[in-house]
Amino acid sequence: MSIFDELADGWGKPFAQARMLPLEAYRSDDLLQSELTELFGNDWLCVGRTADLAEVGDYLTAELPTASGGNRSVIVLRAEDGEVRAFDNACIHRGAQLLVGCGNEARITCPYHAWVYRLDGTLVGGPYMNESVEVDGSPFDPSQHHLVGLPTEVWEGFIFVSQNPNAEPLAPELEGLADVVGRYEMQGYVRVHEQIDVWNTNWKLLVENFMDAYHIFKVHKDSFAADGDNTLDTTMYPGTGSWAHHRVHHDGGPDLAAADNTHLVGDWRKTIVLAAVFPGFVVQLQPDWLWFLRITPLGTGQVRIAWQVAVAPETLAAQSDPTAYTADVLALVNQVNSEDHPVVEGIRAGVHRPQSPGAPLSYLERNVWDFDEYIRTRLTSRS
Ligand code: FES
Numbered sequence: 001m002s003i004f005d006e007l008a009d010g011w012g013k014p015f016a017q018a019r020m021l022p023l024e025a026y027r028s029d030d031l032l033q034s035e036l037t038e039l040f041g042n043d044w045l046c047v048g049r050t051a052d053l054a055e056v057g058d059y060l061t062a063e064l065p066t067a068s069g070g071n072r073s074v075i076v077l078r079a080e081d082g083e084v085r086a087f088d089n090a091c092i093h094r095g096a097q098l099l100v101g102c103g104n105e106a107r108i109t110c111p112y113h114a115w116v117y118r119l120d121g122t123l124v125g126g127p128y129m130n131e132s133v134e135v136d137g138s139p140f141d142p143s144q145h146h147l148v149g150l151p152t153e154v155w156e157g158f159i160f161v162s163q164n165p166n167a168e169p170l171a172p173e174l175e176g177l178a179d180v181v182g183r184y185e186m187q188g189y190v191r192v193h194e195q196i197d198v199w200n201t202n203w204k205l206l207v208e209n210f211m212d213a214y215h216i217f218k219v220h221k222d223s224f225a226a227d228g229d230n231t232l233d234t235t236m237y238p239g240t241g242s243w244a245h246h247r248v249h250h251d252g253g254p255d256l257a258a259a260d261n262t263h264l265v266g267d268w269r270k271t272i273v274l275a276a277v278f279p280g281f282v283v284q285l286q287p288d289w290l291w292f293l294r295i296t297p298l299g300t301g302q303v304r305i306a307w308q309v310a311v312a313p314e315t316l317a318a319q320s321d322p323t324a325y326t327a328d329v330l331a332l333v334n335q336v337n338s339e340d341h342p343v344v345e346g347i348r349a350g351v352h353r354p355q356s357p358g359a360p361l362s363y364l365e366r367n368v369w370d371f372d373e374y375i376r377t378r379l380t381s382r383s
């Protein structure tokens with residue numbers, strides 16, 4: 001049976017009958033090809049935060065996975081009208097890469113033959129083009145040429161782009177999630193760290209692990225669960241076809257919001273939200289800080305993880321030593337990463353057995369199943 005038939009077979013069962021995806025799903029080149037085309041080629045992919053593009057001309061570059069296996073580089077920038085826009089990071093003359101990394105530019109000048117673009121992607125002009133003509137024979141007209149744009153949407157301070165020119169708007173799909181996370185005002189959180197890691201595992205195993213509320217008490221007994229097992233404080237919520245979340249809330253737990261934070265009230269000041277926007281965006285959102293990952297495949301057995309930590313502005317302002325505070329948060333996140341790392345690489349290392357695990361999941365793995373149902377639905381004839 002093909003992996004697609006296997007996935008279709010397991011689709012649509014009640015959660016009580018949930019099982020792990022077949023091991024073939026984590027090793028199949030055919031499935032990866034489908035994921036790149038159908039998921040990463042169509043759905044909304046996070047490329048960063050608006051906080052990274054505060055000023056007009058601020059730009060960042062990001063790599064989007066493609067069906068051909070290579071990456072597609074895009075420029076994401078703050079245009080003169082204040083909007084965030086995304087373009088292919090490629091000159092329309094002969095395809096030179098325009099920008100590297102991040103920075104600020106009033107205009108974009110191609111490093112190859114110095115064609116110049118405005119921040120809205122329109123072409124100002126190119127030198128020594130006086131003898132060139134358009135296809136209809138008229139003189140070269142810069143106003144007829146512009147960078148190739150991608151659909152771009154800002155959601156709660158996160159910038160998403162889609163490689164599908166006709167992508168359905170993202171915000172309506174995430175309305176239910178915005179109802180949960182909107183109150184945190186996370187668009188104002190201040191970035192304190194960013195990093196890119198490559199792990200030897202399948203990208204789906206990383207999404208599943210991030211959304212798995214079941215392993216915390218065990219794998220993270222010395223980090224997240226160091227002050228006690230809070231598993232019973234975790235509430236699982238059913239996901240949708242495009243996102244999932246659960247919350248951790250301890251009645252007697254500490255107020256995680258700074259005193260100056262007046263927008264979070266009541267229990268929300270003690271609530272941690274774990275959310276995923278499929279396929280590859282996950283975030284741990286707390287009243288005091290957030291940690292988000294942009295997860296993209298580099299093959300069936302390798303994943304690229306671009307992650308940031310950002311701190312709530314009131315929390316940062318309340319610190320007598322913000323540097324020490326930030327270092328503590330990062331130490332915690334690094335420890336958590338080091339605890340997850342061998343587990344998710346170990347699962348991938350074991351995918352070459354013929355027999356997939358077939359035992360039931362815990363109710364705490366509800367969001368793992370939500371993500372797996374998204375995979376089953378979108379990559380089989382169920383969609
Ligand atoms: S490739 Fe950019 S100006 Fe020639």
Ligand SMILES: [Fe+2]
Pocket residue numbers: 209210215219220336340
């Ligand atoms: Fe973990």
